[in-house]
Ligand SMILES: O=C(O)COP(=O)(O)O
């Protein structure tokens with residue numbers, strides 16, 4: 001399907017947006033919180049370049065990856081579980097203070113949201129970020145008013161790449177599979193959209209675990225959300 005097909009024929013429709021790596025470059029704050037946690041545990045900092053590649057499956061997986069020092073982590077032993085629980089609490093505490101401090105909206109985001117709202121499009125956030133951090137970040141970035149629904153990684157029993165969060169948001173916004181688009185930066189977003197049966201757009205500037213997004217199966221791939229218009 002062409003970009004024009006996705007973004008011209010069907011309005012008013014529903015647009016679902018991933019948050020981290022799609023609307024907001026939040027990796028600097030996530031990295032600062034991960035490094036604060038690692039320091040508190042007496043470990044070496046991970047640094048922003050590593051953390052950027054570990055974002056996308058929610059806070060628990062991010063902390064697991066940081067403790068392992070790599071994207072792949074082994075299921076924990078009971079001893080590791082105690083460490084993990086402490087580490088997760090340290091991360092939450094640090095991120096609560098850092099969330100939004102160094103984060104920036106990507107180029108083209110405000111333009112895109114403004115124009116879609118003009119079209120009568122209803123918009124939602126579907127992120128794996130824990131729910132408690134979503135509204136504060138949207139408010140800091142000044143974009144909260146565009147969104148009629150926001151689903152976090154712990155809002156429902158499952159998160160992306162499960163299709164349920166997308167289907168839930170789409171239904172709540174009155175969308176159907178023929179009138180809804182998912183926009184994201186990672187394989188989790190595109191896989192969730194494919195499983196939900198809705199078209200998707202991948203952005204090239206996000207995280208996606210450091211891998212290219214061109215072969216994920218998105219219906220369109222863009223360098224800026226302004227290209228959608
Ligand atoms: O892993 C995260 O917290 C980031 O989530 P998102 O890319 O789904 O917004």
Ligand SMILES: [Mg+2]
Nearest residue numbers: 018020021185
């Ligand atoms: Mg993302």
